[in-house]
Structure formats: structure tokens, C-alpha cells
Amino acid sequence: MSGPEHSCGVVGISADFDVASAMHTALMIIQHRGQESAGLSTFNGQTIESVKGNGLVTVALPKEEVKGLLGHVGIGHVRYATAGNKSIAYAQPITVTTNFGPVAVAHDGEITNFAELKEKCMRGGSTFLTESDGELIIKLVAKYMNQCNDPVKAIRAVMGELDGSYALVVMVGGRLFGVRDPYGFKPLSIGKVDGGYMVVSETAAIDSLRGDFVRDVEPGEICEITRDMYKTYPNPVQHPRATCMFEWVYFARPDSVIDGVGVYEVRRNIGRVLARECPADVDFVMPVPDSGRAHAIGYACEAGIPYEEGFMKNRFADRTFIMPTQKEREFAVSMKMNPIKKTVEGKRIMIVDDSIVRGTTLKKLVAMLRKAGAREVHVRIGCPPVIAPCYYGVDMKTRDEFIANHYSVEEICGIIGADSLGYISYDGLIEAIGIREGDLCLACINGKYPTIIPGEVHRSQFQSTLNHDFQ
Numbered sequence: 001m002s003g004p005e006h007s008c009g010v011v012g013i014s015a016d017f018d019v020a021s022a023m024h025t026a027l028m029i030i031q032h033r034g035q036e037s038a039g040l041s042t043f044n045g046q047t048i049e050s051v052k053g054n055g056l057v058t059v060a061l062p063k064e065e066v067k068g069l070l071g072h073v074g075i076g077h078v079r080y081a082t083a084g085n086k087s088i089a090y091a092q093p094i095t096v097t098t099n100f101g102p103v104a105v106a107h108d109g110e111i112t113n114f115a116e117l118k119e120k121c122m123r124g125g126s127t128f129l130t131e132s133d134g135e136l137i138i139k140l141v142a143k144y145m146n147q148c149n150d151p152v153k154a155i156r157a158v159m160g161e162l163d164g165s166y167a168l169v170v171m172v173g174g175r176l177f178g179v180r181d182p183y184g185f186k187p188l189s190i191g192k193v194d195g196g197y198m199v200v201s202e203t204a205a206i207d208s209l210r211g212d213f214v215r216d217v218e219p220g221e222i223c224e225i226t227r228d229m230y231k232t233y234p235n236p237v238q239h240p241r242a243t244c245m246f247e248w249v250y251f252a253r254p255d256s257v258i259d260g261v262g263v264y265e266v267r268r269n270i271g272r273v274l275a276r277e278c279p280a281d282v283d284f285v286m287p288v289p290d291s292g293r294a295h296a297i298g299y300a301c302e303a304g305i306p307y308e309e310g311f312m313k314n315r316f317a318d319r320t321f322i323m324p325t326q327k328e329r330e331f332a333v334s335m336k337m338n339p340i341k342k343t344v345e346g347k348r349i350m351i352v353d354d355s356i357v358r359g360t361t362l363k364k365l366v367a368m369l370r371k372a373g374a375r376e377v378h379v380r381i382g383c384p385p386v387i388a389p390c391y392y393g394v395d396m397k398t399r400d401e402f403i404a405n406h407y408s409v410e411e412i413c414g415i416i417g418a419d420s421l422g423y424i425s426y427d428g429l430i431e432a433i434g435i436r437e438g439d440l441c442l443a444c445i446n447g448k449y450p451t452i453i454p455g456e457v458h459r460s461q462f463q464s465t466l467n468h469d470f471q
């Protein structure tokens with residue numbers, strides 16, 4: 001299994017102007033997909049030049065350096081990394097020089113047969129600087145380019161080797177390609193901007209460049225993007241789809257649309273379904289900002305209960321989810337959120353969030369609301385209990401960390417100190433997304449992986465044997 005790359009964000013633009021500054025804007029719009037590092041690469045007619053750095057886009061990619069990047073074709077990346085994987089060597093795009101010219105790749109997702117493929121490449125004489133999927137992918141593209149000198153054939157051959165999730169932007173010399181894995185785990189959309197075309201992880205970035213959404217890259221499709229058009233090389237083999245449901249629940253921006261379904265709309269629907277499935281008699285509904293906001297609005301509208309903001313969020317605080325120890329995570333939650341005392345004092349409150357993973361956030365928040373004088377605190381969650389690791393790029397890795405694998409809903413309610421706790425049902429979530437169950441990846445909530453995961457198959461078989469033995 002690959003290491004440090006998870007859900008990230010990618011962009012590629014081909015236009016009749018220097019694209020670096022437009023890509024910089026696009027990366028700022030998809031910044032939520034990764035805050036560890038950012039990078040931009042452009043093809044200037046001869047070589048590929050890059051600017052990469054750690055941290056947020058504004059810090060990693062200083063405007064003066066970006067201005068110096070010339071070229072009408074380029075790709076960019078923002079990277080999400082788990083705790084401990086912060087080295088600059090992992091920043092993307094990754095570029096290599098080959099016999100047929102320079103190549104650059106940026107990747108969103110996770111390659112599940114990474115170890116096997118890397119070993120195969122090493123047996124063939126390749127050397128690696130990192131444990132990154134991006135480096136593996138570019139080595140494979142270079143290998144197949146050497147064999148056929150045709151970027152589409154080379155990318156198709158690489159796709160034949162890769163298992164897992166990937167939305168890729170690939171630059172082979174001045175040719176730009178957007179690629180989505182055959183299951184469509186990760187989003188990737190095509191947009192028309194003034195003077196060119198773009199491909200990007202989220203449609204909100206097309207809006208920010210005052211462009212028009214054209215369509216999503218189809219699962220398994222290779223799309224060549226030029227300044228005047230886009231050209232499709234569809235997947236010759238039909239697969240079931242498996243778009244990650246967590247994109248709608250948590251990961252994507254509310255103003256993005258994935259495969260024709262608006263993220264904000266889904267979150268509101270989730271709130272509506274929750275209000276029907278888990279009602280409560282409360283004075284007002286409030287979100288965990290910002291992740292639970294649209295869910296809470298949907299709940300309040302459906303239940304006809306007032307909506308309030310009961311927490312002030314410090315948006316400059318560090319990310320709590322990836323902190324290495326439980327103590328640090330708990331401390332960081334209090335740094336990040338502060339209850340608005342006058343609003344919550346003496347009130348019966350319903351607080352809505354998108355998901356519970358370890359339970360850290362809500363345990364802390366419920367305690368803070370009580371300390372601020374809340375009379376009752378009811379919790380509603382817009383995702384069924386997370387019980388299985390994600391191998392496709394969402395940072396949820398070990399079964400042990402999931403609170404729902406150790407405790408019942410009632411017990412979790414006690415642990416987080418709430419008066420009541422309700423999760424949306426599995427069917428309710430599917431209804432809220434409005435896409436057929438068979439076209440979604442729901443592995444983190446049902447344990448059924450759309451593709452074979454090395455080790456996981458054996459583990460599940462072992463698990464069912466154990467369950468059988470104990471019946």
C-alpha cells in the first residue's frame with residue numbers, strides 16, 4: 001500500500017496565455033483538498049519548469065516565482081499528507097526528463113497495488129526517491145513512452161497496471177491529459193475558460209476562473225486538453241462506477257458539483273433525512289463549523305426548528321484530524337472552536353456534524369457546550385458509522401481507530417457526553433446523494449471494497465472465519 005498521498009487536488013490548463021497564474025488561483029480554490037504542499041509545472045516550449053513548496057498555496061507558491069513560470073500548458077497539485085509525511089520530496093507535480101522530452105504528473109488518490117508495482121519497477125532497474133504514488137506513476141509513464149512513443153497508448157498501458165483510485169493530470173511535453181480511474185473514485189471535471197480549456201478536481205475552480213463547466217471526465221477515460229478543444233479516449237472496458245461518497249459528505253467544497261450532483265444539495269438532503277430519521281425536541285439546531293453547516297441547515301429547515309451558529313471557529317488553527325496523539329488532537333479542538341456563550345446558555349441544542357471517526361471532536365465540543373451552560377446537547381451525524389479503513393485516499397486507515405468498531409451508538413453517546421446521538425441510516429445517505437448504491441464507493445461504512453485490496457481479502461476471510469467460530 002502506498003504511503004503519504006491521500007485525497008489531494010489536481011489542475012491542468014492549456015490556453016493561449018501563460019497559465020501559471022490561473023492555475024495558482026485554481027489551486028487556492030481547491031486548497032481544502034490538501035494543505036501540506038503545493039506545486040505548479042509549466043511547459044515553456046522546451047522544458048518543464050516547476051515551483052513547489054510546503055504549506056498553503058500562498059506560502060508554497062509565492063506570486064513572484066509563479067509569475068516567472070512561462071508556458072501555455074501546465075499542471076498543478078495540492079497535497080494532503082498524514083502526520084509524519086511532510087517532506088518536500090513528496091510535493092507534486094513530479095517531473096522527469098526522458099529520451100522523448102519532459103514529462104510531469106500530479107495525482108489525487110491512492111494506488112492499492114503500489115508495493116507490487118514498485119518492486120516490479122525496481123527489479124527492472126528503476127530507483128525511487130520516495131514512497132509516493134506519483135513517482136511510481138511517472139516511472140511507468142516514462143517506461144511505456146520509451147516503448148511506444150505515444151502518450152495515449154502509454155497512459156492506457158499504465159492504467160492497465162494501476163489498481164486503486166486516481167485522478168491524474170499528465171503533461172507529456174506540451175500535451176496535457178486528464179485521466180480518471182475506471183471506477184471514478186475521485187472527481188475530475190473539464191471546464192472551458194476564456195482562451196483555453198482546463199481539467200480540475202472540483203468544479204468550483206472552473207467557476208473561480210469565470211469559466212464554464214463542460215462535463216466530468218468519465219471513469220476510465222483519458223481526455224486530452226488543448227487550448228481549442230478537448231479530445232476523448234474513452235475506456236474500452238465498461239466497469240461499474242464507485243464514486244467516493246465521502247466527497248459529498250465531507251471532502252469536496254459545497255459549491256462543487258460531482259458527476260452532476262451538487263455537494264451543498266447533498267449535504268442539505270442529508271440534514272433533511274436526518275431530521276426525519278432522528279427527531280428531537282430542541283430550541284435550535286447548530287453546526288460543527290464548517291463541516292456540518294449545510295447538513296445542519298437541511299435539518300433545521302426540515303424540522304422547522306431555528307438555526308443558530310453556536311461555535312466560533314478559528315480558521316487559522318492547525319488541522320486537528322492529523323495530529324499524531326490523542327492528547328494533541330483534543331487540545332487542538334479547543335484551540336479551534338469556542339462556544340458563543342450567550343447563544344447556548346440555558347438552551348436545548350442540536351449539534352450536527354458530517355462524521356464521527358474517533359469521536360475526539362464531538363467529545364470535546366459537547367463538553368464545551370455544557371461548560372458554556374447548554375441545558376441539553378443532542379448530536380446528529382450525516383454519515384453512518386465509519387467502520388472500515390479507506391484504501392482509496394481518504395485519511396481513515398485503521399479499524400482500531402474507529403470508535404464505532406468498539407462501541408454501540410448508545411455507548412458512543414455516553415462517551416461523547418450527549419443527551420442523544422443519531423446517525424443517518426445507510427439507506428438514508430444513499431437517498432440523500434441520489435445516486436444508485438451500485439455506483440458509489442461505500443466501503444468505509446459497509447466494508448465492501450469495489451476492488452481487490454492486497455491483504456484486506458485475507459483479513460476479511462480471516463474475520464469471517466473468526467465470526468463463524470464464535471457463533
Ligand code: AMP
Pocket residue numbers: 250288291321353354355356357358359360361362394395396
Ligand atoms: P473525529 O474527531 O476523529 O471523530 O473526526 C471527525 C471530524 O473530523 C469531523 O468533524 C469531520 O469533519 C473531520 N474528518 C472526518 N474525516 C476526515 C478526514 N479523513 N480528514 C480530515 N478530517 C476528517
